[in-house]
Amino acid sequence: MKETIHNWLTEQMRITGMLGCGIRCPDRRTFIRSASAQFTPVAMEHACRCLADTFQVISSNRFPVQLVRWVYENYLVYGFMRDDGLCLALLTRRHEATLQNADIETIVAEFHSLAI
Numbered sequence: 001m002k003e004t005i006h007n008w009l010t011e012q013m014r015i016t017g018m019l020g021c022g023i024r025c026p027d028r029r030t031f032i033r034s035a036s037a038q039f040t041p042v043a044m045e046h047a048c049r050c051l052a053d054t055f056q057v058i059s060s061n062r063f064p065v066q067l068v069r070w071v072y073e074n075y076l077v078y079g080f081m082r083d084d085g086l087c088l089a090l091l092t093r094r095h096e097a098t099l100q101n102a103d104i105e106t107i108v109a110e111f112h113s114l115a116i
Contacts, residue, residue, distance in 0.1 A: 005023050009021055009032070018090065019034070020090075023087065024051070024052045076094050
């Protein structure tokens with residue numbers, strides 16, 4: 001499983017506009033990739049944990065949500081939750097958004113079909 005996640009995250013970092021990505025597992029293991037010195041593995045891990053916590057709160061209130069987007073001054077953080085509890089975080093620039101909606105849809109579809 002670990003190798004599958006690492007390989008898939010590494011592939012995602014090749015997408016133009018991707019600054020960082022990570023997967024948080026239900027057992028709290030977190031796998032991170034970052035292309036920016038500004039977003040250290042510790043910062044990306046924190047973002048993944050916060051996303052997983054957010055999805056837990058949303059779920060406990062019975063909101064049927066699988067996608068969230070946090071908008072910051074210069075960055076966008078996308079979060080996706082699978083039914084099995086895997087949480088994906090994507091980090092991209094806000095103003096020079098080279099990561100297109102079609103890219104995000106492809107990443108999410110691959111994430112949902114990823115055999116882990």
